[in-house]
Amino acid sequence: MPVINLEWKELEELVGASRELILKRLPMLGCDIERVDEETISVEFFPNRPDLYSIEGVARALRGFLGIETGLKKYVAKESEWKIFVENKVLGVRPRIVGCVVKNLRMSDEIIRSLMEVQEDLHWTIGRNRRRMAVGVHDLEKVNFPLRYTAVDADFSFVPLDFDRSMTIAEILREHPKGKEFGFILEGGEVYPIILDAKNEVISFPPIINAEKTRVTEKTRHLFIDVTGFDEYVDKALRIIACMLSDRGGEIEKVEVIYPTKVEKTPDLSEKRFIVKKSEIRSLLGFEISEKDIVESLEKMRFGCRILGDEIEVLVPSYRADIMHEWDVIEDIAIGYGYERITPDYPGTSGIGEAHRWNEIREVVKEIMIGLGFVEVITFTLTSEKSLRDLGRSANPWEDFVPLMHPLTTEHTILRMELLSKLLEVLAVNKHCELPIKVFEVGDVVVGKKNKLNLCGCIMNSKATFSEIRSIVQALMRELGFEWKAVEAEDGAFIPGRQARIVVNGKSVGIFGEIHPRVLENFGIPSPVVAFELELAKLFNLGEIL
Numbered sequence: 001m002p003v004i005n006l007e008w009k010e011l012e013e014l015v016g017a018s019r020e021l022i023l024k025r026l027p028m029l030g031c032d033i034e035r036v037d038e039e040t041i042s043v044e045f046f047p048n049r050p051d052l053y054s055i056e057g058v059a060r061a062l063r064g065f066l067g068i069e070t071g072l073k074k075y076v077a078k079e080s081e082w083k084i085f086v087e088n089k090v091l092g093v094r095p096r097i098v099g100c101v102v103k104n105l106r107m108s109d110e111i112i113r114s115l116m117e118v119q120e121d122l123h124w125t126i127g128r129n130r131r132r133m134a135v136g137v138h139d140l141e142k143v144n145f146p147l148r149y150t151a152v153d154a155d156f157s158f159v160p161l162d163f164d165r166s167m168t169i170a171e172i173l174r175e176h177p178k179g180k181e182f183g184f185i186l187e188g189g190e191v192y193p194i195i196l197d198a199k200n201e202v203i204s205f206p207p208i209i210n211a212e213k214t215r216v217t218e219k220t221r222h223l224f225i226d227v228t229g230f231d232e233y234v235d236k237a238l239r240i241i242a243c244m245l246s247d248r249g250g251e252i253e254k255v256e257v258i259y260p261t262k263v264e265k266t267p268d269l270s271e272k273r274f275i276v277k278k279s280e281i282r283s284l285l286g287f288e289i290s291e292k293d294i295v296e297s298l299e300k301m302r303f304g305c306r307i308l309g310d311e312i313e314v315l316v317p318s319y320r321a322d323i324m325h326e327w328d329v330i331e332d333i334a335i336g337y338g339y340e341r342i343t344p345d346y347p348g349t350s351g352i353g354e355a356h357r358w359n360e361i362r363e364v365v366k367e368i369m370i371g372l373g374f375v376e377v378i379t380f381t382l383t384s385e386k387s388l389r390d391l392g393r394s395a396n397p398w399e400d401f402v403p404l405m406h407p408l409t410t411e412h413t414i415l416r417m418e419l420l421s422k423l424l425e426v427l428a429v430n431k432h433c434e435l436p437i438k439v440f441e442v443g444d445v446v447v448g449k450k451n452k453l454n455l456c457g458c459i460m461n462s463k464a465t466f467s468e469i470r471s472i473v474q475a476l477m478r479e480l481g482f483e484w485k486a487v488e489a490e491d492g493a494f495i496p497g498r499q500a501r502i503v504v505n506g507k508s509v510g511i512f513g514e515i516h517p518r519v520l521e522n523f524g525i526p527s528p529v530v531a532f533e534l535e536l537a538k539l540f541n542l543g544e545i546l
Helices: 008-015 019-029 055-065 109-124 169-175 177-186 233-247 278-285 291-300 326-337 357-371 385-390 420-429 466-480 517-523
Strands: 003-007 031-036 040-045 077-086 096-103 133-139 147-152 192-196 202-205 223-229 251-258 263-266 272-277 304-308 311-316 437-447 450-460 485-488 494-504 507-515 529-535
Touching: 003 008, 003 055, 003 109, 008 019, 008 040, 008 055, 019 031, 019 040, 019 055, 055 109, 055 233, 055 291, 077 096, 096 233, 096 263, 109 133, 109 233, 133 202, 133 233, 169 177, 202 223, 223 233, 233 251, 272 278, 272 326, 278 291, 278 311, 278 326, 291 304, 291 311, 291 326, 357 437, 357 450, 357 466, 385 420, 385 517, 420 437, 420 450, 420 517, 420 529, 450 466, 466 494, 466 507, 466 529, 507 517
Parallel strands: 077 147, 077 251
Antiparallel strands: 003 040, 031 040, 096 223, 096 251, 133 223, 147 192, 192 202, 251 263, 272 311, 304 311, 437 450, 450 529, 485 494, 494 507, 507 529
């Protein structure tokens, strides 16, 4: 999750409240305060609130939450004559582009820093590391409209940002720091997206780097902002940035984007409209809340609202990319009302709690693994299809793995089916540490929409062998009280002939062996690794959780 660094002096001025009050109330918006000193405060916000990735967004939200300025804040994008023409040949590479013009900004170090930080945070979160969406910011006075969004070959050249010489596209991808960092996005393509102005000069090479000619400085007064990508997140990012700069006094003007088959004007800063029933609000929150409190809570969260009998019309500002359902509105009502005001109540059912059998097994296994010299790690339950491929394994969606409908990053697109890939990622990050490294994890995996409990252990060492990991499995099974035998296995993650299945009472419950060199290369691990993974749910007949 992104951590936003906020200058105290600037934040207090923009909010209009004391440091003490901000510190007390800010966590109730849904964030964690990471660090506080005399000059700055570092705050970690959840990925579902990209509008809070800037000091302007935080100040806007706090002014409402603290009752300083409540209700819907209107944002307007004026009509204009700015135009971007989109050519057919770029549609198969990076098909969507939007833009806006921001005039009469009084630029400063603070505004430039805030703009750069929100740009990168948006790239990382909703932009999936620039793959889904990327933002370009330019000095408008150096841009000659109308623009052309087109595609060029690798020999096309221009002067990229932070360089003083012309470079070809191929050279930029090979030599420029941003090209080396983000070139993977365009890997395998024959042509590359480019934005040209009326003088046929390059404005931007998205999603890699802007041209040096449109660099933004403190002398800049008018901005042109482009956002390119593939889906609705392009529009969401543009609206967030436009509203942020409007809060700084900028005047927003629309840009007309002319595609081969359609015409759009962006940004659309109009509000979204939701109808929420009072009865559903009370039902979902679980307590009685008055109409007055509902309205006040909505206005504190910067919504507009109007009572329509048993229903409430809610106007959601354009920068709130996270509000997609009436339930999202109800969640914000709870935040605006104040979780601390909700009276705790005992459940309507009575009973005596006891440990789940799965958790009892977890504790036993952890104690054994620590006794064998392993260190426990806890990794994300989300992973990616790439990790499966890197292991040398393949799977089918829903039949085997469960994909996420709206993943925020390319690294977290599915629920994990095994623990081995996650431990290999841990080893890759710690490859420079002293060897041997012995790590384990016991946790849930999801296979075919069913939860299972697995245990995985890995040893990275220059002298790691099949015999070493077999002895670990032997010790583990002895401590758990199971007779077992090793049976020949064929798993793409392990070296052929140096792997075996763990079989108990004729049932395969796991695998162990030496990790294949190809897999080690995929994960960037320079030393040999041996590993095992045990299906505890199957071993102990714990069943599955749907």
